[in-house]
Amino acid sequence: MTRTSLAAAAARIAIAAGLTAAGAPIASAQVVGVSAAVKNDVRIRVPGTPLPRPVQVKQRVALRDQVQTGVKSQLQVLLLDKSVFTVGANARLTIDRYVYDPSRNTRSFGATVARGAFRFASGRRTTGGTSTISTPVASIGVRGTIVEGVVGEAAALIAAEETAVGARMRGDPATASLIVLRGPGRATQGNAAPGSITVTSGGRTATADRPLLAIYVPGPGMAPIGPFPISPGGLMQLQALLHPALADRFGWRQPADNLATVPPGQGMPLYPAPRDRPRLPRPPMPGGGFDDEPPGQRGVQLPNLPNLQPPPPRPRTQAPPPRPTNQPTPTPQPRTAAPPPPPSPAAAPTPTPTPNQPPSSVAAPPPPPPPPPPSLKSAPPPPPPPQQFNSVPPTATPPPPSNPNQPPGQPGKPSQKPPPPPPPK
Amino acid sequence: MTVRDLLLPGLLACAWAAPAQAQADPVRELDALIDRSGDPASAMALARSQIGEGDLLGAAATLERVLIDFPDADDALLLHASLLCRLDDRPGARAELASLNGVAGSGAAWAEVTAACGPVPRPGRGE
Numbered sequence: 001m002t003r004t005s006l007a008a009a010a011a012r013i014a015i016a017a018g019l020t021a022a023g024a025p026i027a028s029a030q031v032v033g034v035s036a037a038v039k040n041d042v043r044i045r046v047p048g049t050p051l052p053r054p055v056q057v058k059q060r061v062a063l064r065d066q067v068q069t070g071v072k073s074q075l076q077v078l079l080l081d082k083s084v085f086t087v088g089a090n091a092r093l094t095i096d097r098y099v100y101d102p103s104r105n106t107r108s109f110g111a112t113v114a115r116g117a118f119r120f121a122s123g124r125r126t127t128g129g130t131s132t133i134s135t136p137v138a139s140i141g142v143r144g145t146i147v148e149g150v151v152g153e154a155a156a157l158i159a160a161e162e163t164a165v166g167a168r169m170r171g172d173p174a175t176a177s178l179i180v181l182r183g184p185g186r187a188t189q190g191n192a193a194p195g196s197i198t199v200t201s202g203g204r205t206a207t208a209d210r211p212l213l214a215i216y217v218p219g220p221g222m223a224p225i226g227p228f229p230i231s232p233g234g235l236m237q238l239q240a241l242l243h244p245a246l247a248d249r250f251g252w253r254q255p256a257d258n259l260a261t262v263p264p265g266q267g268m269p270l271y272p273a274p275r276d277r278p279r280l281p282r283p284p285m286p287g288g289g290f291d292d293e294p295p296g297q298r299g300v301q302l303p304n305l306p307n308l309q310p311p312p313p314r315p316r317t318q319a320p321p322p323r324p325t326n327q328p329t330p331t332p333q334p335r336t337a338a339p340p341p342p343p344s345p346a347a348a349p350t351p352t353p354t355p356n357q358p359p360s361s362v363a364a365p366p367p368p369p370p371p372p373p374p375s376l377k378s379a380p381p382p383p384p385p386p387q388q389f390n391s392v393p394p395t396a397t398p399p400p401p402s403n404p405n406q407p408p409g410q411p412g413k414p415s416q417k418p419p420p421p422p423p424p425k
Numbered sequence: 426m427t428v429r430d431l432l433l434p435g436l437l438a439c440a441w442a443a444p445a446q447a448q449a450d451p452v453r454e455l456d457a458l459i460d461r462s463g464d465p466a467s468a469m470a471l472a473r474s475q476i477g478e479g480d481l482l483g484a485a486a487t488l489e490r491v492l493i494d495f496p497d498a499d500d501a502l503l504l505h506a507s508l509l510c511r512l513d514d515r516p517g518a519r520a521e522l523a524s525l526n527g528v529a530g531s532g533a534a535w536a537e538v539t540a541a542c543g544p545v546p547r548p549g550r551g552e
Contacts, residue, residue: 034455036462037493058456074493076486078458080451084486102451119489121482146482146512185513190479192512211514232520239521245496250526 030063032098033079041070067093072244081107082123088242091116117150117241136175138201138217145195146182157255158237159216164228172219183211199224465498503534510542
């Protein structure tokens with residue numbers, strides 16, 4: 001074995017993630033990339049350390065580092081093979097797996113996006129290996145392409161305005177995932193090759209192989225919906241999440257703005273969180289910051305940055321979705337007191353829906369608590385038949401009857417109210 | 426002790442140092458890319474160089490990187506849109522172009538957009 005081949009073999013092994021070479025600091029840190037652009041409040045939590053640290057440009061990113069972005073923040077990471085991972089505001093990203101062999105031109109990559117908007121663009125073309133991006137509810141296989149996506153409430157809000165999905169399909173505000181293939185397409189120029197993505201969830205897999213095809217996963221254990229062509233409005237809402245600075249400059253519409261356009265009676269596209277799921281508070285933080293950590297556990301205190309402005313108040317998002325547990329319900333009172341008469345539609349005035357309240361929470365009587373969303377441990381509901389959302393109008397596709405996300409009843413119907421309690425003896 | 430006796434330890438020493446050096450090279454290459462895109466003018470030059478090499482994805486990443494720090498770089502916005510068209514994402518490029526309310530850009534940048542995407546209406550100014 002010659003010296004050159006020996007060095008080349010050592011290089012291959014060193015670049016492979018998971019191997020620690022004593023005496024070589026870079027290899028021991030398992031560096032997988034470099035932060036190429038940092039906007040506002042971006043932090044990295046290194047495994048084994050309790051507090052995240054602010055990120056600087058050209059800072060090394062290692063395996064299992066958790067990237068966290070705050071309000072109106074953005075980060076671009078260049079990976080060793082020149083793949084690019086970009087996250088928008090309020091995102092959580094972890095590189096779980098990275099094996100890159102430049103001599104054999106292979107790359108194996110795995111990442112997890114727990115929430116927020118992301119964009120991944122493959123680097124140099126490889127001859128082997130797999131690239132996978134995981135969300136809380138879906139596994140995305142990426143093959144030489146640009147893929148964008150969003151996880152969380154914004155995904156459900158964007159999808160609800162898409163004809164292929166509709167507002168009746170309620171998404172989990174914590175885990176709903178919307179994925180969009182951006183290219184290259186079949187007529188691409190240069191060295192790029194057409195790419196494709198596969199999205200697997202609920203035991204089903206959907207494939208997108210053309211730019212602007214989208215796939216939506218409403219929640220845990222649910223089959224993917226799509227692929228369907230995403231509308232220009234939906235695409236730009238995703239761009240607004242990915243590029244908050246551009247969104248501010250050009251006034252791009254945000255997904256939260258969709259709540260104002262929900263037709264009366266259709267309800268919100270988000271199903272209430274179950275009682276046993278803690279809902280993370282998301283108060284607006286002046287100057288950025290992370291809203292899912294107690295103040296005592298946050299990272300290094302950042303100085304006040306003059307260019308940071310508190311986010312504008314969004315009364316629509318501050319209004320919580322209907323929570324049957326918190327709303328007064330005409331439940332039977334204790335027998336020691338006389339039960340109140342049930343409200344009747346004729347007697348009770350129907351308040352006019354205000355812009356700050358979703359229409360369903362104002363006009364509808366409190367429905368019974370909905371069943372919990374399907375989990376991985378429980379039997380998933382029968383998935384709807386796969387559909388191609390090309391030009392089928394929404395009325396031609398009836399909702400699956402057994403879908404637990406369907407609203408339990410139409411708002412405003414007196415028949416949905418519980419019967420009045422019997423008088424005490 | 427002969428040269429042959431020192432050969433094996435020498436080879437091992439080179440192999441020991443080679444991993445750090447080999448891994449440092451891709452990282453330094455990334456550092457160089459970042460340095461070359463620190464301002465809009467440099468980033469545009471790097472992007473055009475990458476386009477000339479056929480690396481359209483790399484050029485798009487370069488432009489996205491500069492737009493994070495310089496969202497007012499109109500020519501970078503337009504060049505990025507033209508790249509989307511060349512990557513066969515014309516509808517996406519048109520949607521983004523239509524959303525660039527008030528963007529100016531040079532005549533050359535708009536000509537590049539037209540060449541890649543076909544005739545596109547200029548977005549409203551100050552709308």
